[in-house]
Amino acid sequence: MYNEVDLNKIDINSEPPAEEPFRQYYFMAKCREWVRNFERKNGRCPTASVQTFGCQMNARDSEKIIGILKCIGYEETGSEEADIVVFNTCTVRENANLKLYGRIGQLKKYKKKNPDMVTVLCGCMMQEDEAVEKIRKSYNNVDIIFGTHNIFKLAELLAIKLLDMPGTKKMIVDIWEKPAGIVEELPAERKYPFKSGVNIMFGCNNFCSYCIVPYVRGRERSREPEDIIKEIQHLVNDGVVEVMLLGQNVNSYGKNLKDPISFTELLKRVERIEGLKRIRFMTSHPKDLSDGLIEFMGQSKKLCHHLHLPLQSGSSRILKIMNRHYTKESYLELVEKIRKAVPDIAITTDIIVGFPGETEEDFKETLDVIEKAEYDSAFTFIYSKRTGTPAASMEAQVSEEVVKERFERLLKTVQCTSAKKASLSEGKIADVLVEEKNVQEEGFVTGRTGQNYLVHFKGDESLIGKIVPVKLCESKGFYYYGEIQRNF
Numbered sequence: 001m002y003n004e005v006d007l008n009k010i011d012i013n014s015e016p017p018a019e020e021p022f023r024q025y026y027f028m029a030k031c032r033e034w035v036r037n038f039e040r041k042n043g044r045c046p047t048a049s050v051q052t053f054g055c056q057m058n059a060r061d062s063e064k065i066i067g068i069l070k071c072i073g074y075e076e077t078g079s080e081e082a083d084i085v086v087f088n089t090c091t092v093r094e095n096a097n098l099k100l101y102g103r104i105g106q107l108k109k110y111k112k113k114n115p116d117m118v119t120v121l122c123g124c125m126m127q128e129d130e131a132v133e134k135i136r137k138s139y140n141n142v143d144i145i146f147g148t149h150n151i152f153k154l155a156e157l158l159a160i161k162l163l164d165m166p167g168t169k170k171m172i173v174d175i176w177e178k179p180a181g182i183v184e185e186l187p188a189e190r191k192y193p194f195k196s197g198v199n200i201m202f203g204c205n206n207f208c209s210y211c212i213v214p215y216v217r218g219r220e221r222s223r224e225p226e227d228i229i230k231e232i233q234h235l236v237n238d239g240v241v242e243v244m245l246l247g248q249n250v251n252s253y254g255k256n257l258k259d260p261i262s263f264t265e266l267l268k269r270v271e272r273i274e275g276l277k278r279i280r281f282m283t284s285h286p287k288d289l290s291d292g293l294i295e296f297m298g299q300s301k302k303l304c305h306h307l308h309l310p311l312q313s314g315s316s317r318i319l320k321i322m323n324r325h326y327t328k329e330s331y332l333e334l335v336e337k338i339r340k341a342v343p344d345i346a347i348t349t350d351i352i353v354g355f356p357g358e359t360e361e362d363f364k365e366t367l368d369v370i371e372k373a374e375y376d377s378a379f380t381f382i383y384s385k386r387t388g389t390p391a392a393s394m395e396a397q398v399s400e401e402v403v404k405e406r407f408e409r410l411l412k413t414v415q416c417t418s419a420k421k422a423s424l425s426e427g428k429i430a431d432v433l434v435e436e437k438n439v440q441e442e443g444f445v446t447g448r449t450g451q452n453y454l455v456h457f458k459g460d461e462s463l464i465g466k467i468v469p470v471k472l473c474e475s476k477g478f479y480y481y482g483e484i485q486r487n488f
Contacts, residue, residue: 007032007071020152020183027155028072034162035073038083048074049082053100054090056282057217057246058123060188060197061151062088065122067187068154076189081110084118084158089125091212093384097125101134108141118161120144122151126175127216130387136171144172148217149179152186179203179218184227192435194465195242195278196235200228200266204248206285208312209323209390210355210383213248222254225266232273241467242278242304242433245270250281251288264292271302277467278433278450280304286311286334287325298341305342306376306452309335310350314369315362318355321394328365335373346376346451353410354383354403356394363406370413374421376451377478378414382407419477422453429485430455432470434463454479 010029017023038046048069052062065086066076074084085107090096104119111117119142125131126147135142144157157172179202190196203218204211232243245267247253254261263281270279279302286309297303313319316327326334338345351366370378382403385392430449438444438456445459447470456479457470463484470482 016156020181021186024068024152024155024183024186027159028068030159031072031155031162034159039073045073045075046083047077047079048084048086049077049080050086050088051080051103052088053096054088054092054124056197056244057199057202057248058088058090059191060199060246061123061148062086063190063197064151064186064188065154066189070189071187072155072158080107081114083114083116084120085110086120086122089121089123091123091125091128091131091216091386093381094386095384097131100125101139104135104139104142111141118143118158120146120154120158122146122148122154124148124212124216128212128388132173132175136173140171142171145175146173147175149176150174152183179221182221182223182227184223190240192465193239195244195433195435196240197244197246198228198231198235199223199247200245200250201247201253205252206249206325207323209321209394210352210386212386212389215388217248220249220252220256222257224257225254225261225269228266229269229273232270232276236273236275239465241276241465242280243270243276245279245281247281247283249283249285249288251284251290251293262290262292264290264296267293267296267300267303271300276302278302278304280306280452282308284309286331289334289338291337294338294341297338297345304450304452305345306348306450307338307345308348308350309338311366311369311373312350312352313355313358313362314366315358316365318358318362321357322355322391328369332369332372344451346453347373348377348379348452349373349375350379350381351410351414352381352383353407354398356383356391356398357396358383358398358406363410367410367413370410370417374417375414376421376453377418380407380410380414415477419475422475422477422480425451425453425472425480426475427472429469429471430482431467432457432482433467434459434465436464437461455482456480457482457484459484 005025007029010026012030016026050062050066052059089100107119126145143161201222203220204214205220207214251263253263314328432447432449432455434445434447436446438446443458444456445463446456455470469485472480472482474481
C-alpha cells in the first residue's frame with residue numbers, strides 16, 4: 001500500500017464509494033468492525049490461512065490477498081484450521097484440479113468444528129465453468145468463489161458473507177469473464193521484507209495450443225509505467241533491494257498502452273531507482289525477445305544475469321502445432337546471441353514431453369536443444385490435456401507408457417547438462433542475496449546468486465536481506481555450498 005489508509009476514519013454507515021480502490025477500503029473498514037466484535041466475543045484475533053497453487057503470478061496475487069486480510073485484522077497462520085481459508089488455485093495441469101478437490105474435501109472436518117469458518121476459492125481454476133459447477137454441486141462447504149479478474153474485491157465479498165448483507169447467499173460466486181481494469185494501491189503482504197514481485201502486466205495474447213492461461217487470465221493488459229515505478233519506489237523505501245517484474249510475457253509489455261512503451265525502456269526506468277540493487281523478470285517469450293533487450297542485459301548494472309526462456313519442444317514441427325512462432329534453429333540462434341552479449345548468463349527453460357503427435361524424432365530434437373543450449377536448469381512437464389484448448393482435441397495423443405519413458409530420459413539429460421554447467425562456477429566468488437536460515441543445517445543460511453543459483457553457507461540471521469560475496473566451493477548440481485568472504 002503506497003499511501004496508508006486509516007480505516008478508522010472511514011464512515012462505514014455511509015454508502016460505499018463507487019470508485020476503486022476506495023470502495024474496497026470502505027469494505028475493509030466494515031470487516032474490521034466485524035473483527036473487533038469477534039475479538040470481544042472470543043478473546044483472540046480471527047486467523048487466516050492462504051494456500052497458493054501454481055506460478056509466481058499466483059504467489060503475488062496471494063500476497064495481495066494476505067495484505068487485504070491483515071488490513072482487516074486477521075492474523076496469518078499456516079494451519080488450515082483457521083477462521084478463513086483461501087485457496088488461490090492453478091489450472092495449468094489437470095492434476096492441480098484433482099488435488100484441489102481433495103483439499104476442499106478435507107476442510108469439511110474443520111468446518112464441523114468451527115461452523116463460522118469461511119472457505120474461499122479464487123484464481124485460475126475458478127475461471128473454468130466446469131470446475132465452478134462441480135464445486136457448486138459437490139462442495140457446499142465453500143462460501144466464496146471469485147476468479148482472476150476481481151481479486152481486488154475480496155473485502156467486499158467477505159463483507160457480504162460476514163455481515164449477512166442484503167443478497168447474501170449460502171455460496172457467493174462472483175466470476176468475471178473479462179477484466180474491468182487494473183486496480184492500483186491496495187495493500188499487499190510480502191513474504192520477504194527485502195525482495196518482492198511486481199506485476200507489470202496481466203493476461204496473455206499468445207494462445208499456445210496447449211495452454212489454458214489466456215482463457216483464465218484474459219488478454220494482455222499492461223500497467224502504466226508511472227504506477228510501476230511508484231510501486232517499486234515505495235518498496236525500496238520500505239527496505240526492498242530486489243524486485244521481480246512479473247507477466248505472462250514481459251517482452252510484450254507496453255504495446256497496448258495509450259502511450260506505448262517497450263519492456264526495455266521500462267527496465268531502464270526501473271534501473272534508475274536509487275537504492276534498488278537487483279532486477280529480475282519472468283517470463284520471456286522467445287518470439288518477442290528483442291535485440292534491444294539483449295543489449296541492455298549486457299550493459300545493465302542491476303539486471304540479474306538469469307533469463308527464463310521457455311522452449312517447450314525442440315522440434316520445429318511440434319512448435320508450429322503448439323503455435324509458438326519460432327523454430328528450433330531460431331531459438332538456438334537466440335540463445336547464442338544472448339550468451340554472446342552476457343557471457344555469464346544462466347538460462348533456464350520449460351519443456352513439455354508427450355505433446356499430441358510427438359514422435360521419437362521430435363523428442364530427440366528436444367534432447368538435442370538441451371545439449372546445445374546448455375541450460376542451467378529446466379522445469380520439465382508431462383503434457384496435460386486442458387479442456388477448451390486446441391491441443392485437447394488433437395489426434396495422436398501419446399501413450400502414457402511412451403511419455404513416461406521419454407520423461408525419464410529427459411530428466412537424465414537435463415540433470416547431466418545442468419550439473420556440467422554448474423560445475424564451471426566452482427571456485428568463483430558470487431554476490432548472494434541472503435534469504436533465510438537453512439532449516440536443514442544448523443548455523444547455515446541460504447541465498448541466491450544473480451544467476452539464481454541457491455547457495456548454502458555458514459552464517460547467522462544478521463545476514464538475511466544483505467547481498468554478500470560468497471565463494472562457490474562445491475557444486476551439487478542445482479545448488480552450491482559456499483563460504484562467505486569476510487572482507488565484505
